[in-house]
Amino acid sequence: MLQPILQTHGLTKKYKEFTALNNVSLTLRQGDIYGLVGRNGAGKTTFFKCVMGLAKPTGGTVAIDGKTSNLNAARRRMGFMINPSFFPYLDPRENLKYACHVKGIQTRGEVERLLKLVGLSDVKKPFKSFSMGMKQRLGIAGALLGSPPVVVLDEPINGLDPQGIADIRAVIKSAQEQTGATLIVSSHILSELDLVATRFGFIEQGVLLKEITHKDLHDHTKKSLIIEVNDAQKAAAVLQAGVGAAGTVTSDGRLILESHLNEPHQIARALINGGIELYDLHRQETTLEEYFMRLIGGGQDA
Amino acid sequence: MLKYIHGEIYRLLHKKSMYIYFSVLALGYFFLTLVRSSGLSTGAIVNDALNLFMILSVLTGGFLFSAVYTDDLNAKNLIMLVGFGMSKVKIVLSKFILMTLSSAVVWVLIPLYICFVHAVMGRPASAEIITTLYTSAMPHFLKIVAFAAVSGFVVYGSQRPTFSMVAFLLLILGVVSNLLTTAANLEFVNSIAPNFIDHLMSGIAPRILAGVMVGGSSWLLPLLEYVIYTAAALVLSMLAFLKKEMEF
Numbered sequence: 001m002l003q004p005i006l007q008t009h010g011l012t013k014k015y016k017e018f019t020a021l022n023n024v025s026l027t028l029r030q031g032d033i034y035g036l037v038g039r040n041g042a043g044k045t046t047f048f049k050c051v052m053g054l055a056k057p058t059g060g061t062v063a064i065d066g067k068t069s070n071l072n073a074a075r076r077r078m079g080f081m082i083n084p085s086f087f088p089y090l091d092p093r094e095n096l097k098y099a100c101h102v103k104g105i106q107t108r109g110e111v112e113r114l115l116k117l118v119g120l121s122d123v124k125k126p127f128k129s130f131s132m133g134m135k136q137r138l139g140i141a142g143a144l145l146g147s148p149p150v151v152v153l154d155e156p157i158n159g160l161d162p163q164g165i166a167d168i169r170a171v172i173k174s175a176q177e178q179t180g181a182t183l184i185v186s187s188h189i190l191s192e193l194d195l196v197a198t199r200f201g202f203i204e205q206g207v208l209l210k211e212i213t214h215k216d217l218h219d220h221t222k223k224s225l226i227i228e229v230n231d232a233q234k235a236a237a238v239l240q241a242g243v244g245a246a247g248t249v250t251s252d253g254r255l256i257l258e259s260h261l262n263e264p265h266q267i268a269r270a271l272i273n274g275g276i277e278l279y280d281l282h283r284q285e286t287t288l289e290e291y292f293m294r295l296i297g298g299g300q301d302a
Numbered sequence: 303m304l305k306y307i308h309g310e311i312y313r314l315l316h317k318k319s320m321y322i323y324f325s326v327l328a329l330g331y332f333f334l335t336l337v338r339s340s341g342l343s344t345g346a347i348v349n350d351a352l353n354l355f356m357i358l359s360v361l362t363g364g365f366l367f368s369a370v371y372t373d374d375l376n377a378k379n380l381i382m383l384v385g386f387g388m389s390k391v392k393i394v395l396s397k398f399i400l401m402t403l404s405s406a407v408v409w410v411l412i413p414l415y416i417c418f419v420h421a422v423m424g425r426p427a428s429a430e431i432i433t434t435l436y437t438s439a440m441p442h443f444l445k446i447v448a449f450a451a452v453s454g455f456v457v458y459g460s461q462r463p464t465f466s467m468v469a470f471l472l473l474i475l476g477v478v479s480n481l482l483t484t485a486a487n488l489e490f491v492n493s494i495a496p497n498f499i500d501h502l503m504s505g506i507a508p509r510i511l512a513g514v515m516v517g518g519s520s521w522l523l524p525l526l527e528y529v530i531y532t533a534a535a536l537v538l539s540m541l542a543f544l545k546k547e548m549e550f
Binding site for chain 2: 049052053054055056071072073074075076078080082083085086087088089090094097098099100101102103104142
């Protein structure tokens with residue numbers, strides 16, 4: 001197994017009464033493109049803030065390269081983008097050169113390489129006149145400056161048009177291929193992360209609900225049985241007791257089974273025998289978004 | 303720390319508005335002097351400059367404070383620096399060094415420029431006048447640097463550009479000093495801390511100047527007070543920054 005490059009144990013962050021992060025234990029291994037998925041306000045940015053030392057955790061530990069102390073030295077080997085912001089009067093080249101001076105990066109042609117990578121090499125106007133997409137691109141270039149072994153990108157596709165999203169996806173892939181960097185990328189759009197990430201973590205209300213590999217995610221999103229009954233809670237209990245099938249009740253009163261996909265007749269019989277009124281039972285392929293929403297326990301937008 | 307200061311110098315040198323601002327000030331002074339030229343004697347250069355220094359401490363100090371400190375807040379650059387693993391103590395110190403350097407450059411150039419303008423108009427300044435100009439400029443430079451250090455507490459404690467700028471302007475315009483002077487005149491304050499006003503920055507800087515003019519070592523004590531004053535402000539800024547989480 002590859003060495004963990006970033007690990008958190010029981011990471012917790014509270015703002016007075018509000019718990020923004022609750023006992024998050026996450027492992028990022030070398031070479032991963034880790035997709036941190038969660039709705040707006042789920043705790044993704046707070047997690048990154050704690051990792052990058054921008055917010056003090058209330059509890060738990062952060063380990064970078066196995067070290068839990070003197071993290072500032074380890075952070076110098078990381079690149080990050082959280083709410084991309086640069087000096088408004090400097091153009092992209094000057095902003096990156098400034099960052100190079102500060103970070104002590106002397107690699108010749110580094111700024112030009114990154115501007116070309118993010119498609120800003122011909123842009124001469126100052127940062128204040130940038131569109132949202134251009135800001136995001138420059139933010140990513142800033143995070144990749146000096147080819148850091150670990151890169152943190154918070155919502156890199158936020159506010160981008162479909163072409164911009166595709167471009168950023170290509171940039172992330174190419175950065176990983178060119179430098180072998182380990183990336184942790186957050187988004188509330190699972191289907192987009194699905195195209196680049198090798199592992200996923202699902203976060204909701206500050207809790208890391210699940211970590212899963214790309215392959216396992218697709219195994220989970222293959223097929224399921226959708227059951228419509230008069231009482232979904234009771235039906236779930238009946239199926240658990242009768243055929244050992246664990247179902248999930250959705251907010252709209254449906255019951256979803258991920259097992260017994262090839263025995264719908266057994267399921268129907270168990271329900272009827274259990275006194276449940278069965279309205280509909282069909283097999284359905286779950287989309288990534290549906291999987292995500294089911295995981296976070298609601299039908300609200302993701 | 304040196305890399306950071308190097309980067310900051312690069313940034314300031316690429317700030318186009320700085321060149322425009324100082325060019326406008328320089329041209330403004332040139333034309334003002336040209337208009338008043340016939341009524342000015344060589345000896346009047348000093349009086350003219352002394353009045354100008356009062357205004358320039360606000361105009362140059364305000365601009366430099368904004369360029370050095372509040373630009374960082376507007377650009378959320380502190381987030382980049384702290385996330386990069388730079389120590390907050392080093393950030394506070396580097397900013398102070400940069401503010402001192404940039405103010406020193408400006409306040410070395412100001413008397414030189416005044417002399418240059420008058421020389422162009424046929425009134426070359428004598429060595430004595432140049433010395434007087436630089437000596438008179440010194441308290442303004444010292445005040446700018448010290449007030450920037452004090453305002454650093456607001457910069458790092460609030461991380462809000464408007465609050466920070468207002469704090470600096472209140473100090474450099476003498477509003478805080480006037481309020482404290484009023485307070486110092488109250489009987490009970492006077493009984494607790496007599497000569498309290500002398501130990502404010504508005505009192506310390508002129509005392510250093512007076513000491514330099516008189517000669518000897520009488521400037522040492524106010525200079526020591528100045529160093530303590532500035533160092534205390536820096537320590538408070540560091541503590542405020544260490545305690546405060548980054549504002550997004």
